[in-house]
Amino acid sequence: MPLAAIIESIVFAADAPLSLDRICEMLHEFEREDIKEAVAELGRYHEERSGGFQLVEVAGGWQFRTNPMYQQYVTRHIKTRSIKFSPSALETLAIVAYRQPVTRTEVEYLRGVDCGGVLKTLLEKKLVRILGKKDIPGRPLIYGTSKEFLEIFGLKDLKGLPTLKEIQALDETPHYEQQDDLPLGD
Amino acid sequence: MPLAAIIESIVFAADAPLSLDRICEMLHEFEREDIKEAVAELGRYHEERSGGFQLVEVAGGWQFRTNPMYQQYVTRHIKTRSIKFSPSALETLAIVAYRQPVTRTEVEYLRGVDCGGVLKTLLEKKLVRILGKKDIPGRPLIYGTSKEFLEIFGLKDLKGLPTLKEIQALDETPHYEQQDDLPLGD
């Protein structure tokens, strides 16, 4: 059933429910009646199969959705899936990593914004730790990276961190000796 | 087959390939062996069904992906990512993939040209990652391919790369085949 498979692939990859009109528009080489029938059949097929997902009609269109029966399992995944770092967290972590030992004031000076919340998150995630208190008025806390930080990046020690120079070196062309006098004639 | 359906729902809902370990972690009430078998069976089921999408093993995990056969239909609706690789990016990527962990100097020796810019682009595109530093004088950065590389190129793992021997066989011309012994000297 190639038409059904074609429809299935489109609906699967679409970022929103697809209406029958929209599907027909895309698959102009097929008859509307055939498409309509194939969609309905697909819906029945997935319903009977009762797998982990179904083809359902929502908001005037067709969409694959996980079977609500298994919602608790899906939620388990969502709760424990890997976390992508926010740009501000990444930036703050970078400052702590490259400027440690560093105080919150110093971090905030560099970022130009309040970093209390971000630093707290980094502390909670154990990527950053408090090294101690600076013995100056106000006794601000001093931050540095943790053992977990090294583990996450697979580093033996802080020496393994790529330096800015090394990254900037990628933009530079290597230096060649002057080679003006090549014998170019025959 | 509820276990299979549960697994299907999780894999279907996930936004990245799910490894067997990860699935087992989530479904702690099931036996690893049962899960393993169910996943394999699901893969076979979707392959035999040959619908619009398949359950494939990529980047060390399982993921539903559209069948490449229907690319032309899917792209009528979905905006394709403009994936265009320059020959130099491909060469560099291949060298990093096959020779990792590899330093910039090694890549440049193999390609005969400066590769700083290309490596940086590949880093920015997240196809290549910094693995750390090599324990030799100068401690140069070492590079390897990323999980994204496996995901984009649809590879199960690095062992899934076609072997260089296979690649050579594709290009073997009769001209080279006649070469029995390497003529050294005159």
Place this chain on the structure above:
Amino acid sequence: MITRMSEENLNLDGFHEIYSVHLDKFDGPLDLLLHLIKKNELDIYDIPIAVITRQYLDYIKVLKELNLEVAGDFLLMASTLLHIKSRMLLPQDEQEEGEEELDPRAELIQRLLDYQQYKEAGMVLEARALLGREVFTRSCPESLFLAAQNDEGPLELELFDLVDAFRSLLTRIPVESFHDVAAIETFSIADCINNILSLLQERDMVHFDDLVRDEMTRELVIVTFLAILELCRLKLIRIFQGGQHGNIWFVPAVLQEPAEQG
């Protein structure tokens, strides 16, 4: 021998037209050399160096005539070729008596073979069904996904992202607000500072020798010393010495109050 004899008869007509079309099309000197070998149907295992060198130099000449900048990589290869050519011209008996004479071309041939292999590997990779080009995943996130915020999952972090974040930060702010860009030495010191502070969390007193006991290198002693100075400057530790030339001890300047934050 056959290749040698036919060298001069190779057809070089139309060389300029071909290369002025292909200018800049080569990804490097090895790519150009491979092209010359294929075009002339030469045997890669027995490259007639004189022919290849002349054609290669002609190519560079064309580039120069067109006032195009010739990358250093191409010039480097030109000198390599000339060097090989001159070694090939040495009479046999003047060459060093070795157990086995090494073909001056051997390294170049190996590089060409390797390069050809990776070039093809790149094309094989490109021909795969790529995610986002031929193959697609489900692009609609579950509504659950959008609602749920998770805190328990493992972190996804890349070294490059970290250094890149720092780099883009530096481009945003004035340079003078920075002391010297972190170098390897700075990291060693930071590492050492971290070490000392970890030790001071476990015990109240640390002996200088404890820090350098494992590998007593000059570098480590200096770095440790600098770390201690920095910690003193930050007023994080206090130093004691047990008499003249006695043991050096240090203790935390302020006792930790771990529960306190901000």
